[in-house]
Amino acid sequence: MPKSAKSKPLLSVVLPSYNEEVNIPITYNELTKNIDTTKFDYQIIFVNDGSRDGTWSEIEKIARKDSGVEGLNFSRNFGHHAALEAGLQQAIGDVVIMMDADLQHPPSLIPKLIEEWEKGCDIVNTVRLSTEDAGLFKNVSSRLFYAFMNTFSDLRLKDGEADYRLISKRALVTLNSLPEAPKFYRGLINWIGYDVARVEYVAQARMHGKSSYTLKKMIELARLGLTSFSMKPLKIIITIGMALTALSLLALVVMIGVKLFVNPEYFTNNAILIMFLVLMTGVLTTFQGIIAVYLVDIFNEAKGRPTYIVKDITKKRDE
Ligand code: UDP
Ligand code: MG
Numbered sequence: 001m002p003k004s005a006k007s008k009p010l011l012s013v014v015l016p017s018y019n020e021e022v023n024i025p026i027t028y029n030e031l032t033k034n035i036d037t038t039k040f041d042y043q044i045i046f047v048n049d050g051s052r053d054g055t056w057s058e059i060e061k062i063a064r065k066d067s068g069v070e071g072l073n074f075s076r077n078f079g080h081h082a083a084l085e086a087g088l089q090q091a092i093g094d095v096v097i098m099m100d101a102d103l104q105h106p107p108s109l110i111p112k113l114i115e116e117w118e119k120g121c122d123i124v125n126t127v128r129l130s131t132e133d134a135g136l137f138k139n140v141s142s143r144l145f146y147a148f149m150n151t152f153s154d155l156r157l158k159d160g161e162a163d164y165r166l167i168s169k170r171a172l173v174t175l176n177s178l179p180e181a182p183k184f185y186r187g188l189i190n191w192i193g194y195d196v197a198r199v200e201y202v203a204q205a206r207m208h209g210k211s212s213y214t215l216k217k218m219i220e221l222a223r224l225g226l227t228s229f230s231m232k233p234l235k236i237i238i239t240i241g242m243a244l245t246a247l248s249l250l251a252l253v254v255m256i257g258v259k260l261f262v263n264p265e266y267f268t269n270n271a272i273l274i275m276f277l278v279l280m281t282g283v284l285t286t287f288q289g290i291i292a293v294y295l296v297d298i299f300n301e302a303k304g305r306p307t308y309i310v311k312d313i314t315k316k317r318d319e
Helices: 023-035 055-065 080-090 107-118 136-152 169-177 185-191 215-229 232-262 269-303
Strands: 010-017 041-048 069-073 095-098 123-131 161-168 196-203
Touching (some): 010 023, 023 041, 023 107, 041 080, 055 069, 069 080, 080 215, 095 107, 095 169, 107 123, 107 196, 161 169, 161 185, 169 185, 232 269
Parallel strands (some): 010 095, 123 196
Antiparallel strands (some): 095 161, 123 161
16 A cells, blocks of 8 residues: 555554565555554564575565565574564654564454554553464473473563564664663563553464474573573572582581580591582582672673663753
């Protein structure tokens, strides 16, 4: 659809695409159909993440016909999050929606997302109620993913909250200004602290092609979420070390006490020696934990996350 009156607000849609040649044209049609029911003009950004099929030529074909469509072509497969980041850097809309290019994220939800945004929310997350075609493996593995993340990280992720969401212009600017790389959007979205609304939907079956979120990519995602949002594993080291030191020190004192004052035969020298080694292990683990504390600080510094984010300001004094 050609762009009309200049006064229309702009909606940017970012779609990471990996081996989606069949899905691209369908997604595009569905998107435009739904966006045309709103008051928005669109900037649709397809990011081809090094697909090995005809995804890029499909994107080029559409971009030639429609000036509202832009394509980015990665030199190789850099992963979903990298593609998201590239698309978000390119987005200039008043509102931005990120979604998958396989129609599992229904574009028919877009008017609803915009409605929530108009009520004043900066982030509108979608919550998938169930994936109709997901096999046992996918269901179990995504359950495990959320359980793991919620146990070991500082994040509270909700089951079914995927990367289909609307963000406001200021949330976009904030996210794009964070220097850390790679970005774990699911966590950062909450971390930036703007108001979040939720919209529920039932996921459709994947239309064509197959899920490219392999176990390896899932594990990588979990690792990213864990290291960018949790110091727990490092804190566990120091806790174990200190507990080990305290307990073995106590045991050692008791053992030596018994040997000296009660019964010299009760504990053998070997037993005492072993307990001494346990104590030393505790001390060493504690030292490692102390080093880990420095590591946490260095890591936080290296990510370059700002210490705060201002959401509103009453008025700026003119200079
Ligand atoms: N994707 C990507 N790079 C990858 C893997 C996936 O850009 O290395 C895209 C993919 O084209 C889709 C989205 O990320 O638009 C989600 O991938 P997929 O549908 O395979 O994951 P699932 O829906 O099964 O979690
Ligand atoms: Mg999918």
